[in-house]
Amino acid sequence: MKGTILRLKNQAGLILIPIAPFSFDPSMHKPDHFPSQDTKWEQGIRWQTMLWQGKPLGLKFENIGTIGKPKIKLNVFSEDKLEKKYLEGLKEEINYRYDFNTDLTEFNQKFRDDKQLGPIIKKWPGMRIMSPQSLYEYLVIGIMLQNCTVGRSVNMMQILFEKYGKEVKFDGNKFFCFWEAKILLRTTEEQLRALKVGYRAKSLLRITEPFAKGEINEISLRKKDEEEQRETLISLYGVGPATVGYILFDVFKHYAELRHISPWEQKIYSKLFFDKDPENPVPVKKLLKHFEKYGNYKQLAVHYIWEDLWWKRKNEHIPWLEKLIRV
DNA sequence: CATCAGGGCCCTG
DNA sequence: CAGGGCCCTGAT
Numbered sequence: 001m002k003g004t005i006l007r008l009k010n011q012a013g014l015i016l017i018p019i020a021p022f023s024f025d026p027s028m029h030k031p032d033h034f035p036s037q038d039t040k041w042e043q044g045i046r047w048q049t050m051l052w053q054g055k056p057l058g059l060k061f062e063n064i065g066t067i068g069k070p071k072i073k074l075n076v077f078s079e080d081k082l083e084k085k086y087l088e089g090l091k092e093e094i095n096y097r098y099d100f101n102t103d104l105t106e107f108n109q110k111f112r113d114d115k116q117l118g119p120i121i122k123k124w125p126g127m128r129i130m131s132p133q134s135l136y137e138y139l140v141i142g143i144m145l146q147n148c149t150v151g152r153s154v155n156m157m158q159i160l161f162e163k164y165g166k167e168v169k170f171d172g173n174k175f176f177c178f179w180e181a182k183i184l185l186r187t188t189e190e191q192l193r194a195l196k197v198g199y200r201a202k203s204l205l206r207i208t209e210p211f212a213k214g215e216i217n218e219i220s221l222r223k224k225d226e227e228e229q230r231e232t233l234i235s236l237y238g239v240g241p242a243t244v245g246y247i248l249f250d251v252f253k254h255y256a257e258l259r260h261i262s263p264w265e266q267k268i269y270s271k272l273f274f275d276k277d278p279e280n281p282v283p284v285k286k287l288l289k290h291f292e293k294y295g296n297y298k299q300l301a302v303h304y305i306w307e308d309l310w311w312k313r314k315n316e317h318i319p320w321l322e323k324l325i326r327v
Numbered sequence: 328c329a330t331c332a333g334g335g336c337c338c339t340g
Numbered sequence: 341c342a343g344g345g346c347c348c349t350g351a352t
Binding site: 147148149151152155156193196197198199200201326327 | 345346347348349350351
């Protein structure tokens with residue numbers, strides 16, 4: 001809650017070994033994600049808060065390996081000393097969320113000669129997809145992305161963090177940590193609307209319920225097949241094909257999940273893959289057909305090319321892209 | 328000033 | 341299956 005800052009003074013050190021090859025920076029920082037107060041990145045280091053089994057944590061990942069011999073030093077900051085068993089579970093969870101245990105050898109071999117994808121694979125061998133949040137947290141973010149500008153999403157998340165999250169300090173930085181789903185059960189739609197989330201208030205409450213009541217268990221949902229996961233997600237009020245698509249890929253790591261392209265993505269893809277004027281975009285059907293060549297790695301392939309564009313944007317001005325991003 | 332579309336989704340007909 | 345409405349914000 002606002003006002004009190006939790007100081008996460010206790011530290012525990014862990015070593016993580018992603019399966020080689022592994023490129024740290026493009027895996028641990030995604031420039032297309034909107035900035036939020038739960039994370040920070042600089043070359044070779046990522047800070048991130050995490051709520052795990054009810055405990056707010058501060059994570060500091062440092063790259064101490066190479067692409068061929070990956071190694072990450074992870075400092076876990078917490079209020080109290082953490083038990084060995086807790087840390088073991090945490091390590092497993094982090095390996096899952098950050099996709100460290102995935103072997104991308106086949107992907108690399110299959111597409112290293114692809115005209116567009118090949119050079120990016122060579123530049124960033126073993127780049128992972130990343131979802132530092134839990135499923136519930138990702139759903140909240142997904143709802144806050146809908147039908148608004150980036151700036152508005154940023155504001156709404158900030159207000160929610162201030163109202164329901166916890167402010168924490170670790171490693172000399174202040175961050176916010178996500179709230180537990182059950183916290184929002186005490187809230188009404190009117191109270192949420194007062195925070196200017198608009199009609200999303202209803203969705204927020206409706207997605208919160210099954211998590212707070214334990215009707216959806218993320219860990220067991222991971223073991224279900226993709227179609228069952230899709231049905232569980234789409235049945236949630238306020239969750240449609242766009243949000244489900246992101247989650248099946250980012251959270252459940254289905255590299256082939258690509259069946260929905262939203263209008264803003266369509267415009268960017270038209271320029272990126274067909275060099276066509278975004279104002280006169282290539283039909284979605286045609287885009288999807290183009291991606292067929294990437295088979296079971298469709299969305300992963302698009303992710304590589306997409307991230308490459310956003311990294312370029314950090315260093316150079318890309319006028320056509322700026323026009324399509326409403327900040 | 329007013330108007331409008333947006334990094335979707337739900338609901339209606 | 342197409343299209344209107346939704347909260348708010350910033351662009352025009």
